[in-house]
Amino acid sequence: MPAPRRQLTGVFLGSAAVAEGFLSRRQLRTRSYHRLTQNVYADPSLELDHRLRCRGVALLLPPEARIGGHSAAAWYGAPFAGLLDPVTVVCPPSTRWSGPRGVRVHRTVLEPGDLAMVDDLPVTTALRTAWDVMALEPLTTAVAALDAMARVRHVTVDDLVTLAQRGAGRWGAERVRRAVRYVDPRAESAPESRLRVCLVLAGLQPVPQFEVVDGGRFVARVDLAFPEARLAVEYEGAHHFVGDQIAEDQERLARLRAAGWRVVRVSAADLRDLAALVARIRAALAAP
Known part of the structure; x- marks a missing residue:
């Protein structure tokens, strides 16, 4: 076999790299390439996340x-799914491809208008993606994704309302509505x-991104607010504990x-016990 000609970059099929002489099978195993799924590898300089795993799976997709x-x-x-979350693939019922380990295949009718290429990746369109997220994912995960998609206006709330109305009778329609x-x-x-949805399901009505004003002077914008009780709920991610952000x-x-x-x-640890967190916020609302 010819000696490897260069360091492979990007995402590639292991079998093709060996067949074309870029690598031996031993080198494929012993070098620090990311193994994304069966027979799919990536340059170790690339960040190993769900985005990269999607690109790897895309090399195996039927047309x-x-x-x-x-x-x-x-x-x-929307925020990326977690590294270990399965890559979701949507394909027509007639396609018998089941995908490698780590892939979740959802068989459903796909219309020509549901298909798109974004960033050189074969994906479903924004509205079709929105439907499948709402139909397949837990409520809080779905709303978190759709909030983000609507914030950057890839979809609008009106789009989603119309989608839900027109989708009556389709699989997942009740979850979408x-x-x-x-x-x-x-x-x-x-x-x-996620926190807002849990509070609303508990019968509370927080206002997102509320601007607190005191005597006509802007004080702060808070994540969630109960204005009548003058209570703010603030989620503090990791960046809140770095450098000048603390002060x-x-x-x-x-x-x-x-x-x-x-x-x-509220911290990430608090979100692991939502019932306790909702009880804490409810108690704060009840306090004088």
Whole structure:
């Protein structure tokens, strides 16, 4: 076999790289290439995330199939699915391809208008992606994705309402109608969206991205607010604990408290026990 001609870059099929003499089978195993799925590898300099896994799976797709659902939503402004989440592939019922391990195949009718190429990746269109996200994913995951897609206007709330109305009788229609009710493009992060949905399901009505004003002076914009109770709920991701952000957050909290507002601070750990978190916020609302 000829000696390897160069370091392979991008995403590639292992069998093709060996057949064309770029690598031996031993080199494919021993070099630090990312193994994305069966027979698909990637340059180790590329970030190993769900986006990269989608690109790997795309090399194996039948022509009529598309990356779809939660996986495709990231190309329309939604947060990427997790690294270990299955890559969602949508294909017609007549396609018998089942995909390698780590791929979730959803067989359903695909119209020509449902198919797109975005960033050189075969995906479903924004509206078709929205439908499949709402039909396939848990409610909070679906709303978080749709909030983000609507925020950057790949879809609008009106689009989604119309989609739900026209989809009566289709598979997943009930889940779609339910999810549409909770979509709000004002949300600025997936955790904020998930928390808002949980609060609304608990019978509470927080206002997303509320601007607190005191005596005509802007104080702060908070993630979720209960204006009548002067209670703010703030989700604090990892960046809130880095560098100058810590001091800026403390100054912001001081301004809110000086304006007569109370603040419930929420971390990623709190989201692991949503029932306890909702109870804490409910108690804060009940407190004088």
